[in-house]
Amino acid sequence: MPGPKNLPETYRNVLRLRAVRDFDNRPLSDPDLHAILEAGRWTGSSKNRQSWSVIVVTDPDQKERLAETGDFTDPLRRAPMAIALIQEGAGYEFDIGRLAQNVMLAAKAIGVATCPVTFHRHEEAARVLGIPDGKVCRYGVALGYPAAEIRRSQMSGRKPLNEFVHWNSY
Ligand SMILES: Cc1cc2nc3c(=O)[nH]c(=O)nc-3n(C[C@H](O)[C@H](O)[C@H](O)COP(=O)(O)O)c2cc1C
Known part of the structure; x- marks a missing residue:
């Protein structure tokens, strides 16, 4: 199935979004961080519940403690x-996925690299982050300007369109 030609940059960024694991150690500028947080805040959610909030982690010791939980x-x-993503109350994990993707796409659009990370021991992550009972933090997004050299991941690439798409029934 041939796709359209001359697709805009915003579309190409969707296809080019990769998990980046090599960063420059410069902190993000305040305007870049603000732009990314705004994109997160404007994510749509089921019934617009917005059952979420985020914790921005910049302190290196706190970041290390958090890293130990995954x-x-x-x-x-x-x-x-x-940015740690907090699912509050009866929120859906689907919504948190949308929030993560908005953060990552917005970051990509302004030249900031990201990698989603999983806090497998989420109860420990909650303790580290001081998250109250009833709220969960299973995922976060690591962010920074990309390193001059980025290692290619073995886990990248995607299955072909004809394996991905079913028509009318499985
Ligand atoms: C829910 C979720 C959790 C992830 N957790 C991690 C993680 O803990 N560590 C990591 O290095 N990458 C993590 N990733 C990144 C995936 O490994 C990556 O998106 C996948 O291999 C495809 O790579 P690409 O997006 O660069 O093409 C996670 C991705 C998702 C969607």
């Missing part, structure tokens, strides 16, 4: 900062 969190150690 199994593949080296990107967090390499990044100058992270």
Whole structure:
């Protein structure tokens, strides 16, 4: 199925969004961080519940403590900062996924690299972050300006369109 030609940059950014695990250690500028947080805040959610909030983690010791709560969190150690995504009350995990993707796409659009990370021991993550009972933090996004050299991930690439799409029934 041939796609349209000359697609705009915003569309190409969707296809080019990669998990980046090598960062420059410069902190994000305040305007860049603000732009990314605004994009997160404007994410749509089921019934517009917005059952979420974020914790911006810039303190290196706190970032390390958080990294210890997941199994593949080296990107967090390499990044100058992270945004922890808090699911509050009866919110859907689907909504948190949308929030993460908005953050990552907005970051990409302004030249900021990101990698989603999982806090497998989320109860420990909640303790580290001082999250009250009834709220969960299973995921975060490591952020920073990309390093001059970025290692290619073995886990990238996607299945072909004809394996991804079913028509009318499975
Ligand atoms: C829910 C979720 C959790 C992830 N957790 C981690 C993680 O803990 N550590 C990591 O390095 N990458 C993590 N990733 C990134 C994926 O490994 C990455 O998106 C996938 O391999 C595809 O790579 P690409 O987006 O660069 O093409 C996570 C991605 C998702 C969607």
